[in-house]
Amino acid sequence: MDLDAKKARVAQLAAIRDELTDRYSKAHDVALFNNDRLKRIKQNDAAIHDQLEQTTELEQLVQTVSGDSDAKLGLERYVLRAELIEILQVANEHLKQLSSGRYFLQLHKEAGTYQKDTGLEIDVYDDNVGQTRSVHTLSGGESFIAALSLALALGEVIQNESGGISIDTLFVDEGFGSLDQESLAMAMGALENIESNSRMIGIISHVTMLQESIPYQIKVQAQGQGKSTTSVIRP
Numbered sequence: 001m002d003l004d005a006k007k008a009r010v011a012q013l014a015a016i017r018d019e020l021t022d023r024y025s026k027a028h029d030v031a032l033f034n035n036d037r038l039k040r041i042k043q044n045d046a047a048i049h050d051q052l053e054q055t056t057e058l059e060q061l062v063q064t065v066s067g068d069s070d071a072k073l074g075l076e077r078y079v080l081r082a083e084l085i086e087i088l089q090v091a092n093e094h095l096k097q098l099s100s101g102r103y104f105l106q107l108h109k110e111a112g113t114y115q116k117d118t119g120l121e122i123d124v125y126d127d128n129v130g131q132t133r134s135v136h137t138l139s140g141g142e143s144f145i146a147a148l149s150l151a152l153a154l155g156e157v158i159q160n161e162s163g164g165i166s167i168d169t170l171f172v173d174e175g176f177g178s179l180d181q182e183s184l185a186m187a188m189g190a191l192e193n194i195e196s197n198s199r200m201i202g203i204i205s206h207v208t209m210l211q212e213s214i215p216y217q218i219k220v221q222a223q224g225q226g227k228s229t230t231s232v233i234r235p
Helices: 003-066 075-098 140-161 181-195 208-213
Strands: 103-107 122-126 131-134 169-173 200-204 217-224 227-233
Touching (some): 075 181, 140 181
């Protein structure tokens, strides 16, 4: 091969080298660019994942606080439920006396269909039949005894947790008319026992038996045309 042919071959190879070098340089730049993009994508993906976890946690927290979950028990009702448990413990002490040990109040354990049906529903255990049922199934007299027990317990719990506030007076408005003579006597006995512990109990009622048994009374008598008269009766 002569010198001219060799020079031509060298020039050809040099051109191929330059082309390959240029292609490599471009490919290297693309690789650097893609690596930088991939790095940013991974960083953004990690950030999105963290935000998704935070959002999921917040959604779960909102659902828990609002009660929008299978338990149907929001934060407000959860706190009230804890207080209600304590109130029921005290109420059952009164109810045991008023019902001669027949009834026992307890929280309904199952979740309701809606949030308003969950957490604060009360059942009553009936010792006579050995079964638990809703308080809504109680008769008028039984409901009054249960409500009276809860009212007395609520006053006591508030007084114990209020940091010095004393509840010295309690007014009971009606309900006595739904009681039979035995239940009425038990209710009056419980109220007299509470009143003896430095607390005044006021009863608002039209029941004749109560009028005859309560020594201190404020009697209101209607006169017609929106007018009435009051009189104080002392023993």
